[in-house]
Amino acid sequence: MNARALRCCAVLPLLLSASGSGAQTARPTTAVPPRIAPGYRTISEGDLRADLTFLTSDPLQGRMSLENGDAVAIEWIASEFKKAGLKPAFGDSYIQPVPIVEYRADAAQSSIVVRRRGGEQKFAWADISGGFKRPVDITAPVVFAGFGVSAPELGYDDYAGIDVKGKIVLVFEHEPEETNPRSVFNGTGNTRHATNRVKAPELWT
Known part of the structure; x- marks a missing residue:
């Protein structure tokens, strides 16, 4: 090489x-x-x-x-x-074909309706983000999990002692102590734990 x-x-x-x-x-x-x-x-x-x-x-x-x-x-x-003189791994190409399905939610048609004790409240864009391909009706208990961060390498875990299986998990955006220069979460900067892309998979493991 x-x-x-x-x-x-x-x-x-x-x-x-x-x-x-x-x-x-x-x-x-x-x-x-x-x-x-x-x-x-x-x-x-x-x-x-x-x-x-x-x-x-x-x-x-x-x-x-x-x-x-x-x-x-x-x-x-x-x-x-x-x-560099490397040999292509896919015929005469260095690029591996990977099928990807692109899905873009229609913000104007995306909303969440919370029904509780006979009443309901609707949240639309930009109070919510994300979307589903089709309407989804979910009935489940709601559990609050702080910032939804599980960072054992930093000695921090919002899910410690919380059972979230089969429940709707409510979390804050970002991460703790964002204005504290001494925060273990990179001071006033952000770590990867601030992103929803990291938070969501933690619920699946």
Whole structure:
């Protein structure tokens, strides 16, 4: 594996963790296997920063699936593989076909109606987000789970001692102590636990 291939592989996990400046050579904290050592030593911070700057730039629109920025990023990675001399894994292509069904909810037609004790209250856009392909009627107990965050690595779990099976779970958006610079949740910044994409799967495990 040559330096270009190593660099391309290194860029992907570093998309959100690049820091520092300059053109320093990579300095491993553990021994580098002799097989890849020659290529590894040619990787510079400047090269990684250039790649990261491109992949995280505004024109790539966050590389969201099915968006133009995602397509550009895919083609860029494939071209880097080709330059590195890697063998295509899918015929003459580096890109694996994956069927994806795109679904966009109609905000004007999306709402939630809460019925309780003979009364009902309707919540529409923008009080709610998300949507279903068809009307859904759910009758279940409601349980409040704080911010809906389960972060054992930070010693925090809103679900500790709560039984949510078969229930509607009500949670706050974002994460705790967002205005506290000393918060274990990255101070006044956000961690991945602030996103609904992380919170929702935690209910399925």
